[in-house]
Amino acid sequence: MKTAVLYGPRDLRLEEHPLDTTRLEAHQVHVDTCITAFKIGTDRGNFEGAEPVPGAPDYPRWVGDSNLGIVRAVGSAVTRFRAGDRVVSRRPHQSEYLARDDELLVHVPDEVTDEDAVFAHLYTLSAHCYRKAFFTPGENVAVVGLGVLGIGAVALGPLFGARVVGIGNSPVRQEMARRMGAHACLASNDPELTSRLHVFTDGVGIDLVILTANPWPAWRTAMDIVRENGRVAVVALPGRGEAPLDFNPVAMEWFYNKGIALIAVSRSGGYLFPTPEPRFDGQRACRHTLSLMADGLLEPKRAITHRLPYQRMGEAYEMALRRDKNMLNVVFSWRE
Numbered sequence: 001m002k003t004a005v006l007y008g009p010r011d012l013r014l015e016e017h018p019l020d021t022t023r024l025e026a027h028q029v030h031v032d033t034c035i036t037a038f039k040i041g042t043d044r045g046n047f048e049g050a051e052p053v054p055g056a057p058d059y060p061r062w063v064g065d066s067n068l069g070i071v072r073a074v075g076s077a078v079t080r081f082r083a084g085d086r087v088v089s090r091r092p093h094q095s096e097y098l099a100r101d102d103e104l105l106v107h108v109p110d111e112v113t114d115e116d117a118v119f120a121h122l123y124t125l126s127a128h129c130y131r132k133a134f135f136t137p138g139e140n141v142a143v144v145g146l147g148v149l150g151i152g153a154v155a156l157g158p159l160f161g162a163r164v165v166g167i168g169n170s171p172v173r174q175e176m177a178r179r180m181g182a183h184a185c186l187a188s189n190d191p192e193l194t195s196r197l198h199v200f201t202d203g204v205g206i207d208l209v210i211l212t213a214n215p216w217p218a219w220r221t222a223m224d225i226v227r228e229n230g231r232v233a234v235v236a237l238p239g240r241g242e243a244p245l246d247f248n249p250v251a252m253e254w255f256y257n258k259g260i261a262l263i264a265v266s267r268s269g270g271y272l273f274p275t276p277e278p279r280f281d282g283q284r285a286c287r288h289t290l291s292l293m294a295d296g297l298l299e300p301k302r303a304i305t306h307r308l309p310y311q312r313m314g315e316a317y318e319m320a321l322r323r324d325k326n327m328l329n330v331v332f333s334w335r336e
């Protein structure tokens with residue numbers, strides 16, 4: 001089995017590891033990877049040597065967590081999968097793996113292409129930004145940061161009934177956001193940002209900011225543009241890899257005076273109408289994302305800028321390090 005291992009900053013190696021697939025345990029599933037997707041934000045931080053994310057493994061560590069593959073064989077007690085099924089999982093960049101049948105493995109509907117489905121888990125996180133913040137159809141949403149998760153949030157906005165404005169730090173990304181469905185796109189350093197948002201929202205203001213960028217200036221933009229009593233859903237890892245602040249991100253003028261709610265988009269969210277099983281657990285939420293793809297409404301592949309064989313994975317990490325704005329959704333092929 002081939003796998004990518006990060007030994008330290010800028011030390012990404014491809015290795016061969018043994019994997020015995022001849023004797024599966026009763027609940028095991030053997031999956032052959034077709035493609036994996038680059039999780040730019042978090043993985044770039046790991047590649048750069050930014051401070052570790054609490055709870056995440058130290059070096060040497062796996063990289064990536066968006067994997068699309070084909071089930072090759074199943075153990076004797078597996079009923080949910082059979083050989084030939086296409087599945088998405090949160091497994092790292094690796095050519096094959098053994099999973100338990102009760103982990104986060106989700107069937108891919110026939111209508112969905114590999115290059116859309118491989119982004120299903122990442123776009124489910126983009127969707128979680130809306131759910132966790134109790135988004136209501138018709139609200140004005142500003143997505144600050146137009147990377148993988150931000151573009152996902154932009155693409156989902158119109159499907160969920162949002163009026164969505166993408167706020168980025170590069171014209172290339174603003175154009176991409178426009179193509180993925182944003183109703184408007186603006187630059188975060190636009191001196192007229194406030195007045196333009198006033199016009200965009202017909203004076204109502206931004207009800208929900210989805211913050212997907214780590215740098216503190218992005219946090220400042222989020223706090224500044226959200227309306228009074230609005231909320232900021234933070235999926236970014238604020239300040240990770242950044243120099244210390246020269247301002248207070250929860251200054252009274254914003255947090256207290258505006259009475260806003262800050263929401264961490266991590267862990268599960270609440271739901272007003274409980275069901276016996278969690279209504280939007282990882283399986284159900286991912287299946288919903290895949291259903292939007294099956295309906296032809298959500299196409300992450302339209303944001304693919306690079307397709308690379310796994311042997312050239314290191315090039316993508318170096319491009320991320322340079323903040324190359326021409327690189328957005330990247331897939332690595334594991335087919336020889």
Ligand SMILES: NC(=O)c1ccc[n+]([C@@H]2O[C@H](COP(=O)([O-])OP(=O)(O)OC[C@H]3O[C@@H](n4cnc5c(N)ncnc54)[C@H](OP(=O)(O)O)[C@@H]3O)[C@@H](O)[C@H]2O)c1
Nearest residue numbers: 040041042145147148149168169188213218235236237323
């Ligand atoms: N909560 C979770 O469970 C979870 C899971 C996965 C990822 N994450 C985090 O979510 C964040 C987004 O991930 P991603 O993969 O989408 O990252 P990404 O591709 O790097 O996207 C972030 C984008 O925001 C841009 N940006 C930086 N400063 C900005 C500013 N002031 N105004 C507007 N845009 C700005 C970045 O540009 P530059 O490249 O120029 O900085 C980049 O294009 C990362 O922090 C990641 O670690 C959280």
